[in-house]
Amino acid sequence: MNxxxxxxxxxxxxxxxxxxxxxxxxxxxxxxxxNPDDRNALEEALRIKDSHDDVKVIVLSMGPPQADAAIREAxxxxxxxGILLSDRAFAGSDTWATSTALAAGxxxxxxxxxxxxxxxxxxxxxxxxxxxxAEHLGLPQITYVExxxxxxxxxxxxxxxxxxxxxxxxxMPVLLTAIKELNKPRxxxxxxxxxxxxxxKVKVLTAxxxxxxxxxxxxxxxxxxxxRSFTPxxxxxxxxxxxxxxxxxVKKLVVRLREKHLV
Amino acid sequence: xxxxxxxxxxxxRNVMKEFAENEVKPIAAEIDETKRFxxxxxxxxxxxxxxxxxxxxxxxxxxxxxxxxxxxxxxLSKCCATTGVILSAHTSLACWPIYKYGTEExxxxxxxxxxxxxxxxxxxxxxxxxxxxxxxxxxxAVFDGENYILNGTKIFIxxxxxxxxxxxxxxxxxxKGNKGISAFIVEKxxxxxxxxxxxxxxxxRASSTAELIFQDCVVPKENLLGNEGEGFKIAMSTxxxxxxxxAAQALGxxxxxxxxxxxxxxxxQQFGRPLAKFQGLQWMIADMATEIEAARYLVYRAxxxxxxxxxxxxxxxxxKLFASRCAMDVTTKCVQLFGGYGYTKDYPVERxxxxxxxxxxYEGTSQVQQMVIAAALLK
Numbered sequence: 001m002n003x004x005x006x007x008x009x010x011x012x013x014x015x016x017x018x019x020x021x022x023x024x025x026x027x028x029x030x031x032x033x034x035n036p037d038d039r040n041a042l043e044e045a046l047r048i049k050d051s052h053d054d055v056k057v058i059v060l061s062m063g064p065p066q067a068d069a070a071i072r073e074a075x076x077x078x079x080x081x082g083i084l085l086s087d088r089a090f091a092g093s094d095t096w097a098t099s100t101a102l103a104a105g106x107x108x109x110x111x112x113x114x115x116x117x118x119x120x121x122x123x124x125x126x127x128x129x130x131x132x133x134a135e136h137l138g139l140p141q142i143t144y145v146e147x148x149x150x151x152x153x154x155x156x157x158x159x160x161x162x163x164x165x166x167x168x169x170x171x172m173p174v175l176l177t178a179i180k181e182l183n184k185p186r187x188x189x190x191x192x193x194x195x196x197x198x199x200x201k202v203k204v205l206t207a208x209x210x211x212x213x214x215x216x217x218x219x220x221x222x223x224x225x226x227x228r229s230f231t232p233x234x235x236x237x238x239x240x241x242x243x244x245x246x247x248x249x250v251k252k253l254v255v256r257l258r259e260k261h262l263v
Numbered sequence: 264x265x266x267x268x269x270x271x272x273x274x275x276r277n278v279m280k281e282f283a284e285n286e287v288k289p290i291a292a293e294i295d296e297t298k299r300f301x302x303x304x305x306x307x308x309x310x311x312x313x314x315x316x317x318x319x320x321x322x323x324x325x326x327x328x329x330x331x332x333x334x335x336x337x338x339l340s341k342c343c344a345t346t347g348v349i350l351s352a353h354t355s356l357a358c359w360p361i362y363k364y365g366t367e368e369x370x371x372x373x374x375x376x377x378x379x380x381x382x383x384x385x386x387x388x389x390x391x392x393x394x395x396x397x398x399x400x401x402x403x404a405v406f407d408g409e410n411y412i413l414n415g416t417k418i419f420i421x422x423x424x425x426x427x428x429x430x431x432x433x434x435x436x437x438x439k440g441n442k443g444i445s446a447f448i449v450e451k452x453x454x455x456x457x458x459x460x461x462x463x464x465x466x467x468r469a470s471s472t473a474e475l476i477f478q479d480c481v482v483p484k485e486n487l488l489g490n491e492g493e494g495f496k497i498a499m500s501t502x503x504x505x506x507x508x509x510a511a512q513a514l515g516x517x518x519x520x521x522x523x524x525x526x527x528x529x530x531x532q533q534f535g536r537p538l539a540k541f542q543g544l545q546w547m548i549a550d551m552a553t554e555i556e557a558a559r560y561l562v563y564r565a566x567x568x569x570x571x572x573x574x575x576x577x578x579x580x581x582x583k584l585f586a587s588r589c590a591m592d593v594t595t596k597c598v599q600l601f602g603g604y605g606y607t608k609d610y611p612v613e614r615x616x617x618x619x620x621x622x623x624x625y626e627g628t629s630q631v632q633q634m635v636i637a638a639a640l641l642k
Contacts, residue, residue: 031277069270069273069274072270072274073274073277076274076278186311187278187281187282187311188274188278188311189310189311189312189325190275190278190311190312190313190316190325190327190331190335191312191320191324191325191326191327192312193271193274193275193278193325193327194271194325194326194327195326196274197270197271
C-alpha cells in the first residue's frame with residue numbers, strides 16, 4: 001500500500017509577531033515547523049505502516065528549498081521518502097494553485113491508495129487544499145478524520161462534526177484530512193534524524209518535471225488576490241470592575257447590564 | 264572558523280526542545296519535590312534513541328555525534344537538570360568506557376542494550392575516603408582463577424539503584440597505587456552486590472544517588488574492562504568526556520533560568536512599569552546572556568574536539584569550570600530578579616539554583632578542573 005502525505009512547512013505561529021504597519025507576518029527569525037495537522041496526518045500514515053505489511057509512506061510538499069528540512073523531519077519520524085515541488089513558477093500560489101501543483105505531484109508519483117492531508121495550515125487556516133486536491137484527482141474525500149480503520153480495500157473513518165460525528169466508509173484510493181484529535185504524533189527519533197540525511201531520500205522537482213499546468217500555478221494562476229491585510233485595531237472601551245462584597249457587586253452588575261439593555 | 268551547527272544537530276535541538284517541554288517540564292517540579300526517579304522519561308528517551316546518541320548504530324546507538332549529545336543534555340537541563348544528569352551519566356560514564364575499552368563481546372552484551380536504552384548505566388568510582396583523591400580506592404578485587412571477588416563500598420553513585428549496569432573500579436593490586444586499579448562491568452543482579460543508602464540531596468533530587476555495597480560480589484573474569492591495572496586511566500579518560508556532559512547540564516540550567524527571568528521581568532510591574540524597563544536589571548540580563556554565550560562556546564568546542572579526534576582534556580575542564588560557575592551565578596541572579604517569589608516553589612528558579620550547585624562539585628570539583636587546566640599548561 002502506498003500512502004502520500006501532503007505536508008506544509010509553516011512558521012511556528014506560537015512565536016510569530018505581526019508587523020503593526022504592514023499588517024503581515026514577521027517571518028524573520030521565526031522557526032519553521034511541519035504544520036501541526038499535517039503531523040497528525042503523517043502520524044496516522046506511520047501507524048498504518050507500523051501495523052500493516054508493505055506500506056510505503058511518501059511525503060509530498062510544495063515550497064521553497066528550505067522546506068527540505070520539513071520533509072527530512074517527516075522521514076526522521078518514519079516516512080520512506082519525500083518529494084519537494086520547488087520552483088519559482090509555484091511562488092505566490094493560493095489554495096487553487098497549490099492544489100493544482102500538488103495534483104501534478106501526485107500524478108508524478110502515480111501509484112497510491114491513500115492521500116493524507118492535514119485539515120488546514122496554521123498560517124492560512126483555509127482548509128481548502130485537501131478537498132481541492134481530491135477534486136482535481138476525482139477522488140472520494142473524507143475530511144476532519146478523528147478516527148480511522150483500514151479494512152481490506154476500504155477505509156472507515158469517523159468524521160468530526162461540531163456536535164457529533166459521521167462514520168463514513170470509502171473505497172481506496174481516497175483522500176483524507178486529519179484533525180488533531182486523530183492521534184498524538186511521535187517525535188522524530190535521533191537515529192531517524194541522522195538516517196534522513198543519508199542517501200537520496202528527497203527528490204526536488206520543478207513545475208516542468210511534474211508536468212504542471214502553468215496556467216493554474218503560481219501567482220498568475222491564483223484566482224485569489226489579497227487586496228489588503230491588516231491587524232484589527234484593539235478595543236478601546238474601558239472595563240469596569242465591581243469590588244467588595246460579592247452580593248453587592250452582583251447587584252451593581254445587574255443594574256449596569258440593565259442600563260445597557262443587555263438583560 | 265565555522266560556528267554553525269549541522270542540519271542534523273539543528274534538528275536534534277528542535278526535537279529535544281519539544282521533547283523537554285512536552286514530556287520533561289510538566290513533571291520537573293513534582294519529581295524534585297517527591298524525589299521520584301522519572302522512569303517513564305527514561306523509557307520515552309529510549310524509544311527515540313536518545314540514550315545512545317553518539318554511538319554507532321551497529322552498537323545500538325543513534326549514529327550521531329558528541330555535539331548532538333551535548334545539545335540533548337542542554338535542552339533537557341533547561342527544563343529539568345535531573346533528567347539531564349540521568350542521560351549524561353548513562354551516556355558518558357557508562358556507555359562510553361565500554362565503547363572505548365570494551366571487547367567486541369562486552370560491546371554486544373552491554374553496550375548494545377545500554378545505547379538502546381533497554382539498560383540504564385552508572386559509574387562507580389567515589390568511595391567514602393576516595394573522592395577527589397580517586398586513587399585511594401579501598402574496594403578490592405581478588406582473582407580466584409575464574410572470577411573476581413569484589414569487596415567494598417561506593418558512594419554518591421548517580422543512577423545508583425536504578426541502573427542495570429555499573430562500571431565499578433576496584434584495587435586488584437594495592438601495592439601499585441594508581442596502577443593497581445582495574446575496571447569491571449557489574450550487573451545489578453550479581454551475587455553479593457546490593458544498594459545501600461539513597462542520598463537526600465539539595466538539588467537534582469529525583470536523580471538517584473546511591474551507595475553500592477559489594478560483599479564477596481562475584482564478577483566473571485570476562486567482565487574485566489580493559490586490562491588489569493588500567494582502571495585509573497579508564498576512569499580519568501571517562502571523566503574527561505563526562506565533564507563535557509556536566510558542562511552541558513550547567514549550561515542548560517543557566518539558560519533555563521534566564522528564559523524564566525526574561526519572561527518574568529517583562530510581566531512583573533513595579534513603580535508603574537515592567538521590571539524590564541529598569542536599566543540596572545537590563546544590565547544584569549545582558550551580563551547573564553553574555554556569560555551563557557561564552558559558556559556555550561566552551562562546551563560546544565570541547566564536544567566538537569571530542570567528536571573530531573582532537574584533544575579535549577583541558578577543553579572539557581575549562582568548559583565545566585566556566586559553565587558550572589555560570590550556572591551558579593546566573594541562577595542566583597535570577598532568583599534575585601524574582602525577589603521574594605523567586606525564593607518560593609511557585610516559580611522554578613529556586614529549583615534551578617539548587618540544581619546548579621552540584622555542577623561545581625561532581626565529576627571533578629571546580630578545583631579539580633583548575634588542577635587539570637594548570638597541569639596541561641605547566642607541564
